[in-house]
Amino acid sequence: MPELPEVQTVVTELNRKLSGKKIVEVSVRLPKIVALGPGTLPPKRRAQVHKVIKFIKLLKGQKIKSVTRRAKIIIIDFYGPLSLLVHLKMTGQFIYFRKSQLQKRVRILNKPTAPLLSLPTKYTHVIFTFTDGAKLFFNDTRQFGYLKLVSDAELPHVRELQEFGPEPLARAFSSQVFENILKRRPNMPIKQLLVDQSLIAGIGNIYSDEISFRAKVRPARRVKTLNEKERHAVFAAIPFILKKGIAAKGSSVGDFVRTDGSWGTMGKYHYVYMRAGQPCKICGTMIRSMKFGARTSSFCPKCQK
């Protein structure tokens, strides 16, 4: 499940690999995965053939200037007046192979038992081919992700780029900024607040659980019940945990893979996420889990108050 550290890993790698490359061919194998223009995607996405044709036509011949990120959205910027916005959601993957690597086989599911597959697989929905024969594959098992092509003029009107809270690794994300966010949602469980993209950008289920653990605060604690020390512990844990995730090239619990198909290593450093029923690495107490709406949150009942 790509969150800020996973998306940052992909962005760093793609920026290095794709900058200066020119697209010669675009293959869209699942039409509903691509979109044009700034509007939000309807709940039930329908394939619109004319849009797919236009999507391909606009991208052919484009040269990539840079690959950046806002929250969990990947922004591929072209020298022309276009940007491609990509959201990986839960199971989206970008895998890049040079021409000489195209026969390479990878495990796109992060289990040792998953089969080694050559690309494209049946989950490969979009393929970009570059002038040097290299290819970029977009895979997405659950089809929640999307690739949205917008013009530079449309960029300020893209709703999903407007409604993000501050970047938690930016210098501007001070303790005062965090305190102000907490003041806006006194009744919210701290876990809910951490994953709300309109309040803080980029944190999802994995990292919110790990941040709560490091701060020794239970995910269900309502914001207004946190004392000053606890609030500061949460604030300090946010960049600490996110930077750790980036250093490990992401967590590969779930379906995340790096752009060469290899796995991130953050998973083995998790204290609580996906560890319900296992002993706490600090105190040995059984890790418990609870539900917030549709989301599961794990915590140590002894280490976290």
Add this chain to the structure above:
DNA sequence: TGGATTTCCTGTCCGC
């Protein structure tokens, strides 16, 4: 306006 709920989607896992 905040908060809860539903929806999109498919692979995996568990019980029978």
Add this chain to the structure above:
DNA sequence: TGCGGACAGGAAATCC
């Protein structure tokens, strides 16, 4: 061996 159902979850839409 196969089937049904629960579950996983980011975030938009919808409802109260």
